[in-house]
Each structure stands twice: as structure tokens, then as C-alpha cells.
Amino acid sequence: MAARRAAGSRISLGAKPARIGRYQLGDRIGQGAMALVYKAHDPQIDRVLAVKVLRPEYRADQEYAARFLREARAAGALAHPNIVTIYDVGEADGAAYIAMELLDGQTLDDVLAGGRPLAPERVIDIGLQLALALSYAHRAGVVHRDIKPSNISLGADGRSVKILDFGIARVREPESDTAQLETRVGQVIGTPRYMSPEQALGRRAEARSDLFSAGAVLYELACGAPAFRADSTGLVAAQIALSGPPPILERVPDLPRGLAYIIEKLMAREPEQRFADGAALAEALRREQDALGAPTAGVEPRAASTAIRLALGLAATSAAVLVAGAAMVSQAQVGAMRRMARASGETTAAFVAGNIAERAADNATLPPAQRDWLPVQAFVTVAAREGAVRRIEIADADGIVRAASDGDEVGKPLAIHDAGPPGSIAFKRPILYAGRPFGTVRLDLDGGPLAAATTVSRLLMAGLAAATLAIVFLATLVAARRIATPARRLQAALEHAAGGRLDFRMSYQRGDPFAGLYETFNRLVAGFEARAAASTVEPDGAEAPMRRADADDGAATRLDAPATDTNACAEPARRAAGGHRTAA
Numbered sequence: 001m002a003a004r005r006a007a008g009s010r011i012s013l014g015a016k017p018a019r020i021g022r023y024q025l026g027d028r029i030g031q032g033a034m035a036l037v038y039k040a041h042d043p044q045i046d047r048v049l050a051v052k053v054l055r056p057e058y059r060a061d062q063e064y065a066a067r068f069l070r071e072a073r074a075a076g077a078l079a080h081p082n083i084v085t086i087y088d089v090g091e092a093d094g095a096a097y098i099a100m101e102l103l104d105g106q107t108l109d110d111v112l113a114g115g116r117p118l119a120p121e122r123v124i125d126i127g128l129q130l131a132l133a134l135s136y137a138h139r140a141g142v143v144h145r146d147i148k149p150s151n152i153s154l155g156a157d158g159r160s161v162k163i164l165d166f167g168i169a170r171v172r173e174p175e176s177d178t179a180q181l182e183t184r185v186g187q188v189i190g191t192p193r194y195m196s197p198e199q200a201l202g203r204r205a206e207a208r209s210d211l212f213s214a215g216a217v218l219y220e221l222a223c224g225a226p227a228f229r230a231d232s233t234g235l236v237a238a239q240i241a242l243s244g245p246p247p248i249l250e251r252v253p254d255l256p257r258g259l260a261y262i263i264e265k266l267m268a269r270e271p272e273q274r275f276a277d278g279a280a281l282a283e284a285l286r287r288e289q290d291a292l293g294a295p296t297a298g299v300e301p302r303a304a305s306t307a308i309r310l311a312l313g314l315a316a317t318s319a320a321v322l323v324a325g326a327a328m329v330s331q332a333q334v335g336a337m338r339r340m341a342r343a344s345g346e347t348t349a350a351f352v353a354g355n356i357a358e359r360a361a362d363n364a365t366l367p368p369a370q371r372d373w374l375p376v377q378a379f380v381t382v383a384a385r386e387g388a389v390r391r392i393e394i395a396d397a398d399g400i401v402r403a404a405s406d407g408d409e410v411g412k413p414l415a416i417h418d419a420g421p422p423g424s425i426a427f428k429r430p431i432l433y434a435g436r437p438f439g440t441v442r443l444d445l446d447g448g449p450l451a452a453a454t455t456v457s458r459l460l461m462a463g464l465a466a467a468t469l470a471i472v473f474l475a476t477l478v479a480a481r482r483i484a485t486p487a488r489r490l491q492a493a494l495e496h497a498a499g500g501r502l503d504f505r506m507s508y509q510r511g512d513p514f515a516g517l518y519e520t521f522n523r524l525v526a527g528f529e530a531r532a533a534a535s536t537v538e539p540d541g542a543e544a545p546m547r548r549a550d551a552d553d554g555a556a557t558r559l560d561a562p563a564t565d566t567n568a569c570a571e572p573a574r575r576a577a578g579g580h581r582t583a584a
Contacts, residue, residue, distance in 0.1 A: 021092040023051050023099060032165075034058060034068075039102065049087060054096040065096045072098045074142055075166035082133035084153070084162050104156045108149035108217065117224035120256050121292055127218045127262075128285040129161040134214065135278025138207040142166065145205045147213035148194040149220065192236045193228050197269045200237040208271040211281060215266025222263065223251045244269055256507030257522060258288045265503060275503065284504050291489065291507045311477040318472045322465040330461045334454045341425060341450045349429035349443040355379060356394060361433035364397055377403040388449070390424045393442040402439075414440060423447045486514040493521055502529040
């Protein structure tokens with residue numbers, strides 16, 4: 001249950017109603033090799049927190065207790081959103097204790113209990129928070145030395161991450177007796193499955209050891225299974241020190257290539273082959289976040305403006321073509337509708353003239369006093385009731401109106417050149433009988449429906465043109481960004497490679513030609529990196545000595561030198577059996 005040391009677990013492992021300092025201890029919520037953790041209450045500020053108390057067997061060793069408090073105070077000086085907050089460090093009744101934040105949520109151990117891998121986006125998000133926290137701690141001179149899932153808390157929101165338990169953290173102090181204390185406690189400090197090779201070999205853990213452990217955690221998050229598995233602690237240590245984990249892409253073939261490279265680089269056996277620090281790791285993970293957000297996420301202003309200019313240019317060209325085409329189509333439609341309206345009006349006028357032709361011919365043979373135009377007026381009155389008819393006038397052979405929809409016009413000369421009411425269409429038709437003219441029909445039809453149909457037609461054409469332009473603009477913008485974004489990524493990658501930055505790979509989830517370009521780039525950079533690594537080998541084939549500055553005493557230690565402990569691989573098992581495998 002060491003995973004629940006400060007994770008806010010509500011599982012009681014036993015109650016101990018006592019006090020330490022000013023803190024009232026409640027249920028025990030966690031335990032580890034070096035300390036017990038209790039839920040506690042601070043009456044001075046009425047706050048619930050967690051209190052870690054050094055185990056009794058270590059309290060008699062004043063030197064060890066002093067180191068416990070010194071390193072706890074150093075960890076307490078860390079103020080970072082991804083590191084658990086330490087409120088107080090002290091000693092009461094001969095027992096050293098640490099008062100810290102009590103967290104809700106669960107540890108990554110709980111998340112991994114189901115054996116299912118997390119989505120690459122979540123792995124990257126967790127890794128980025130770990131990188132930022134470790135970068136901060138390392139800059140402050142604190143190396144954790146026991147990064148593992150049970151020491152990483154996932155908040156109740158399922159996203160925020162906090163690193164727990166700096167209980168075995170080492171502080172860089174030039175004149176400290178850390179080396180002697182490490183020898184007394186045990187050379188192998190940390191949890192075997194997540195230890196770095198240098199820790200497995202009993203060497204001193206540095207900042208890059210934490211990065212290796214973070215890589216082992218990310219490996220397990222991405223695969224759903226630990227990187228190193230064996231029947232004994234010694235075999236696990238041997239795997240870590242000698243063989244390394246199985247290639248992650250063999251376990252998760254669809255894992256983004258860039259993320260796979262980051263994890264494998266973190267888990268390189270030689271510290272010099274890992275990322276330089278947490279900041280470099282954070283930069284690589286941010287780059288991977290941008291890559292997984294492609295093709296539209298993370299577009300720089302220059303790339304966006306280029307895409308917009310291209311889309312606007314194509315839209316303008318399309319607009320010119322559409323306007324010309326729409327004008328021609330609209331004009332043709334309006335002309336066709338006008339011809340249809342005129343043909344309809346001519347047909348109506350011909351119908352009226354045909355129906356009154358016989359009466360007009362008969363009246364022409366009679367004296368004016370005997371002429372009968374009442375049947376014609378009755379016909380005109382009925383015909384005028386049609387909604388489309390604005391005016392009907394029937395004139396005799398002398399041009400005098402004898403029947404009309406407007407009775408006031410009867411008896412007046414027919415206005416041949418009158419344009420008619422506004423918005424109307426005028427038609428004139430001679431009244432013929434036996435091929436001889438006997439008068440004239442004047443018919444005015446309502447032009448409103450034609451005007452409305454013309455307006456609707458033009459609006460529809462304009463709407464179609466606008467919709468087409470919008471589709472062209474958006475489609476061009478998306479296509480341009482789909483090209484501009486991967487091209488920008490490739491350009492940035494080439495610039496990094498040209499500057500000597502070979503510590504990354506390009507991820508992609510594409511099926512277009514850019515996928516081939518990205519893969520070719522990855523192979524190219526891998527070749528450069530291999531040649532750069534080969535350049536460290538001397539002409540006779542012997543590997544050039546690689547040296548690492550020791551942060552505690554400034555001494556340089558050869559990493560290819562044999563470990564001091566000749567039974568280093570068996571040492572982790574011995575330490576675990578002796579209760580020193582991990583520290584709370």
C-alpha cells in the first residue's frame with residue numbers, strides 16, 4: 001500500500017490516536033520501507049493533511065534521521081503545481097516527521113491496475129507534467145531517485161499530476177556525507193522495476209536517472225505492461241543494466257513514432273544518450289502534442305496567412321467566373337420568363353378578340369343607334385375578374401371604346417400609346433372576322449408575378465454563387481492548411497536537424513505523401529545519430545571513455561568502468577529482502 005502514502009486514500013490500515021508535534025494523527029493511510037503515513041489534522045489552521053513519520057528502527061540513527069529531515073526540508077522548498085506540497089518538517093519525541101498535502105484522486109498504480117494502455121495523448125500529457133516537475137526539482141538541486149507509478153498521483157479531474165514522496169531524494173551538497181550514508185543504507189536505492197541502469201549497478205543516481213525512471217513509467221502507460229518483468233529482483237536489475245526493455249513499437253505498433261522515440265531515448269542505458277534535462281524532454285513532448293494535433297492545430301500565423309491568401313485568391317477567381325456565369329444564366333432566365341408572359345398575354349388577347357369578333361362584325365353593319373355592345377361588356381366584366389388582368393378595353397372600327405373593365409373609359413377614344421398601369425404589361429390585338437378588322441382589343445396584364453419571379457431567380461443565383469464561393473474558400477483553406485501544416489512541421493524538423501538537434505522523431509497519422517517524407521526524415525536523422533554515436537569510437541574499435549561529472553564531489557567517473565560491487569545484479573534482491581528496496 002505504499003502507493004497510497006499521500007494520495008488521499010480513505011482505506012484505513014489501522015488507527016493510531018496520538019499526536020506528533022501539533023498534529024493530531026488519525027488513521028494510518030500508507031506505509032513504506034522507511035516511514036509510516038497517517039491522515040492528520042492541524043488544529044492551528046484547521047486543515048486535514050498527511051503526516052509521514054520515520055519508522056522506529058531508523059530513529060535511533062541520529063545521522064540517518066538528520067539526513068531524512070535535511071532532504072525533506074529541501075523537498076519542502078519545492079513549490080511547483082506538479083509536486084506535492086510539504087507544509088512542515090520537524091522532530092518531536094525523537095521521531096522525525098513530514099507534514100504534507102493530502103491529495104484526492106488515485107495513483108498511476110491504480111490506473112495501470114487494469115492492464116490497459118492509455119491513449120498517446122494522455123501519455124504525453126502526463127509525461128509533460130512529469131518533465132516540468134523534474135526540471136524544476138533538478139534545477140533546485142533535488143533528485144527524486146524513486147519515480148514510479150505509485151509515487152505519481154492523478155488528480156480527481158483525471159488530468160493533473162503530482163509527484164509524491166521525495167523521502168529518498170538526494171540533495172546536491174558538496175560537503176555532505178551522502179556517499180557514506182548511501183553505503184550504509186544500501187547502494188541500490190529505488191524500486192527495481194523503475195530504476196535506472198546506474199542505480200541497478202549501485203552507482204550514484206543523478207538527474208538523468210529520474211528521466212530514465214520517468215521513461216519506464218511512460219513505457220508502462222503506453223503499453224499497459226511494465227518495461228521490465230522477471231521472477232526476481234536480481235533478474236529485473238540484470239534486464240535494466242544489460243539488455244534494456246523490448247522495443248516499444250513491437251508491443252504497440254500504432255504508437256506515434258515520435259512518442260516511441262521519446263520513451264526509448266529516456267530509457268537509454270547510458271545517461272549521456274538520454275535527454276539533457278527535463279526542459280529538453282518537455283520541449284520534445286510539446287512538439288509531439290503539436291504533431292498529434294495536426295493537421296489544423298498549432299498552425300503558425302505565417303502558415304495560416306499563406307493558406308488564407310491562397311483561399312482568397314482562388315475564391316476571387318471563382319467569384320469572377322461565377323458572377324459572369326450567374327449574370328448570363330439570370331439574363332437568359334428572365335428573358336425566357338418574359339417571353340412566356342408575353343406569349344400568355346398574346347394568347348389571352350387573341351381569345352378575347354376571337355370571342356367578340358362576330359358581335360363586332362354584326363355591329364359594324366348596323367346603324368350606330370342599333371348597335372348592341374352589352375354582350376361584349378358582359379364578357380369583358382367576367383374576363384376582368386381574372387386576378388392577372390389589370391384592364392380590358394374593346395374599341396370599334398372607329399377607335400371608340402365600346403366596352404371596358406373601367407366603365408368611365410366607355411365612349412372615349414382608345415389610347416393606343418398608353419403604357420397602362422405601373423407594373424403591367426400591355427397587349428393590343430385587332431378584332432378580325434373573315435379576315436377583316438372590326439376593332440381592337442386592349443389588354444393589360446399584371447407584371448408583378450413576372451417581376452417577383454425575376455427577383456427570386458436572381459436571389460437564388462446570388463445565393464448559389466455565395467454558397468459555392470464559401471465552399472471553395474473553406475475547401476481551399478482546409479486543403480492549404482493540410483499542406484502548410486505538415487510542410488511547416490517538416491521545415492521545422494529540418495531546421496532542428498541542421499542545427500545538430502537529432503533527439504526527436506516525427507510522428508504522423510497520415511496516408512498522404514507526407515507520411516513517406518516523415519518516415520524518410522526519421523530514417524535520415526536515425527542514420528545521422530548512428531554516425532554521430534560511431535564517431536565516439538576510436539579507430540582501433542575501442543569505445544572512447546565517456547565521463548560524467550559527479551555533482552556531489554566534482555569527481556569524474558568512467559561509465560564504462562566496472563561497478564564497485566561485483567555482485568551488483570544480485571544486490572537489488574538483497575536490498576529488497578532487507579527492507580531497503582524503496583522508501584516512503
